[in-house]
Amino acid sequence: MTARTARKITVEHGPVATAAKAAPGVWKPVAVYPALTTAQGVVDRIHHAKWLPSYAPAGTFEAYHAPHEDGGTAVWVRYTVGAPAVEPRPTSMTYRVCDRGSGRGYVGVSIVTVVVSPDCPRCGGPRGEARSHWFPEDGAWYGVSRWDNACGHQDSYVAVLAEYRKLVAQLEAAERQYEARVDKHDLARLGEYADAVRLLLAFGAGTPGLHARQGALCLDMRAHHEAALRIQEELARRSGRMSVRNAAWFLAGLAAAPEAFGPRDVADA
Ligand SMILES: [Zn+2]
Incomplete structure (x- = not known):
């Protein structure tokens, strides 16, 4: 057993929910979980107030998970009732x-x-x-x-520039590989989302299980803001459970031509 799997997390959700309620619309840290799947489960339970009565009634809190520098996954929450027009979480x-x-x-x-x-x-x-x-x-x-x-x-x-350039290089490499080895799909049927779907498929092909949030960020980098927003909304509906490949499938589904893109991921990231 590794040190990470041995680490137990005990979170007092009551004070977190109280602090979030005291400042509607402001994101508050919940905890850092060693396992991504645990963090995803907590996000889901916060949204549905399931086994976590502090966040009742269901739908009054919004949560998301994001990587933490220590290697775990952080969960953040905000109270959405009474906040003056809560803005959707940005994709970038x-x-x-x-x-x-x-x-x-x-x-x-x-x-x-x-x-x-x-x-x-x-x-x-x-x-x-x-x-x-x-x-x-x-x-x-x-x-x-x-x-x-x-x-x-x-x-x-310096750090932000490096973060941006790393992702640009990653995306460009993925696109080159994708163009080189994949048959031409019938992108024309996807209308306004054709380029966005191609970008996500290329990005996801190089890194299976890559999170859809990374895909939305890449779409923003290429000015596909509408497509990024659609993915962000779907991510919220799925409590953050969606891979880049399935984000591509989701967009293709919006254009009613999903079958052109081969098998979807069995397990969502
Ligand atoms: Zn910070």
């Missing part, structure tokens, strides 16, 4: 950040717009909204984003 965050190159010498500054996960990479809490900040350098003015994460963890421009 867009920031303008400074790129000062990777070498030691001064190479000036360029501004890069990045699309990254809406979750803090350390604790899984929601990342902050961007606000504009202007600064002068070398005789010119540059506009960048600044943001504060409610969890208190700070994102550096």
Whole structure:
């Protein structure tokens, strides 16, 4: 038995629910679970107030799970009743950040717009909204984003840029491989979602079981915002249980032509 499986989690849900109720619409941390499946189960039970009476009546709390830096899965919750127009959870965050190159010498500054996960990479809490900040350098003015994460963890421009570029490289590699080895599907029947479905299938082909949230993020990176939103809504309905491949199936189903895309994943991630 590993140290991780041996670790027991005991969570007092009462105080968590009370804190969430005291601040409607604000995300609160529930706990970090060693196993993803446990976290998924907790999200499901919060939504249905099943075996967790603190979150009754069913449907008054919203929860999600996200990776935690210690290797576990964090669960976050918010109370949705009485909050002035609770915004849906974003599928991505867009920031303008400074790129000062990777070498030691001064190479000036360029501004890069990045699309990254809406979750803090350390604790899984929601990342902050961007606000504009202007600064002068070398005789010119540059506009960048600044943001504060409610969890208190700070994102550096260097880290956010690296996070974005890693995902861009991953996505481009997946697309090249997919184009090279997969037969041409009848994408035309998928209408407005054709490119989005192709992107998800390519992304999912390289990494089986990849989570649909990553797929929604990739769709945002390629400006398929409508498709990303549809997946986010479906994710909420499924309490976060959906792989990238099944997200592709879901979109294809919306276009009523799912059979063009081969077998779906048996077990959802
Ligand atoms: Zn954090």
